[in-house]
Amino acid sequence: MTTSQANNPLGPGYEGVAGSEMRFRDIFRDTLRAEMNRDDDVFLMGEDISGGFDKDTKEPLDAWGGPFAATKGLVQEFGVERIRDTPISEAGFVGAAVGSALTGMRPVVDLMYFDFVTVAFDQLLSNAAKSRYMFGGQTKVPLTLFARSGAGTGHAAQHSESFYSMLAHIPGLKVVVPSDPYSVKGLLAAAIRDDDPVFLVNDKKLINLTGFVPDEEYIIELGKGRYMRRGTDVTLVGMSYTSVVCQQAADQLAEIGIDAEVIDMMSLSPFDEDILIESVAKTNNVVIVDEDTPRASMASEFAAVIADKAFDHLDSPVKRVTSPHSPVPYSRDLEIEFMPQPADVVGTVKKLLGRE
Amino acid sequence: MDISKKKLEWIYTTMYRIRRFEETMLEQTLKGNSMGVAHTSDGQEAPPTGICAHLTDKDWIGSTHRGHGHCISKGLETDKMMAEVFGKATGQCGGKGGSMHISDFSKGMLGANGIVGASIPLAVGAALTAKLKGIENESVGVSFFGDGASSQGVLHESMNLASVWKLPVIFACENNGYAEATPSWYAVSAEDIASRAEGYGMPGVVVDGMDVFAVYDAAGEAIARARAGEGPTLIEMKTYRYHGHFHADDTSKYRKPEEEEYYKKLDSIKHFERTVTKQKLMTEKKLKSIRDAIEQEMLDAVEFALNSPMPDVSTVYDDVYVNYSNPIAGLR
Ligand SMILES: Cc1ncc(C[n+]2csc(CCOP(=O)(O)OP(=O)(O)O)c2C)c(N)n1
């Protein structure tokens, strides 16, 4: 790792190093490529990650290049042994990835839409997350999984989930949620190099966004959050796409003279308790923004930690801005109503600070 | 031919309605009138039509992400389907479900399903209900699924379950040769998916899925067995989707033009027309009058969908539970 600490790589300010503006999807693929070049044991599995084969020559066509073209071009570089298209058998190939990880490889699995994780849930919960513990530390499961989450694209109830709290609930599994091109580069590399199973969840709304990415190789330590913006009046806590929502809300709050601090959690399990406490100790007010449904959610978990460990610093109740306790609706207006919007955050902050 | 004139007219109407619904829906989606993702089934009209020709509203079908043809074959109305795709309040699910979740429980349609393989056991469950209620003779379960879905464990569990319990189920595999861009020769280990049946102790038949008469005959036999309490059957219908996997998919990246042309020559609607006119079962005039009526129906469906109101945003919070009014309208 060669990150220049002087530039505070965990937050704004890293623009001081050499780098460029990149799309989230492009740096995601570049990072996969870099990790595959770095370690021959890394290989990729998933449905249509190259996509299509010529009937006569049996050569891969790379027609899809993965969902949202996430892995386009990799099959030409690494071949079909390391870029393995799978049948639609999530329980089977996630289980096979666990078995392969237990026996010396470092599989990376593309589960396409986050909702499909439930088809393979038993393998993730009972095998991937528990093997090390129940076998008394004899083994490890260096497995990485990724998938696309989130509402807002008209994919309806079965293709729009953000239930990362369900994964964070599992001891033995790590969960990370990048929110921009910078964080996906560092988190994906860290996930692949980590010796525990790590699930990386990419919100669909992030995939075509651009942002600054340093050229140098770096990883982001799992379990660490970062400040996206410093402020003194209220702490806005985001994760995945809601970190973008929080920054938009902070811009709007600034216009009415409210100085918001924005934290991007980046990791959900383990997560950064210290950054939450540190920020709340300064601002004394906090709003947590989560697109997951509210019951037993990350928002609730962060709220519990703040109530427990920063209680004396609070000037107001801990607030959560979340989706409703419902599946994701299809129709556009309903979907917009479902998702936490910057206006919801602004409204909550104004109420909290008595600025209505 | 052992099909009544009325049934022949129903078959033609249904196939042509599916074809034109898909083409119209795709056009509207590309115009931006749909709210999201849509999968078309034109080219694949014969399988749902030939099977549902034997069913009534008391029989149940499970469907897939590519479900419009299943819906139409089960008698759903195209105006409410179109409105659902447009995300309108008048849609079949009030705009909550969209293209991938159109359903009508009053017509024995258990819902299109976005999770590949997930609807297969639902049809088994419907058949279980029929068995428990002693009405197998009038209520069978048909599970539509693709070649891609045949790789899901849940199909294999469902087939075994249906077989050991001798349930009235038809496992209706629409093998269109591809799952997204992945060809079935790559992803399916058997030459014929129908051969899976043997391992689960049920008949497995391969049918030309571009020939609605062949589908009709095979389905008639399987459904008669099911109604007689003789258990499940797997029918594999080799068919072809004319358009992309979803509305924005470009098939030229993974299918050869020769292959696409080959299947267009086998077109199930043209095959039907040739057959019935040659055998003098229906006149070209009659066929045309059916087509004309469908063209008008499509214009009406689009107009209905366009002119319908959007759902009220308060409906987001409805129907999460039956008898519990959700207090958590988003913590805001
Ligand atoms: C569990 C699950 N895995 C993956 C997908 C993504 N997906 C949607 S349709 C599809 C291909 C399905 O192929 P097939 O069963 O042959 O049906 P077809 O699309 O050809 O009608 C895939 C992989 C999904 N919706 N659900």
Ligand SMILES: [Mg+2]
């Ligand atoms: Mg298919």
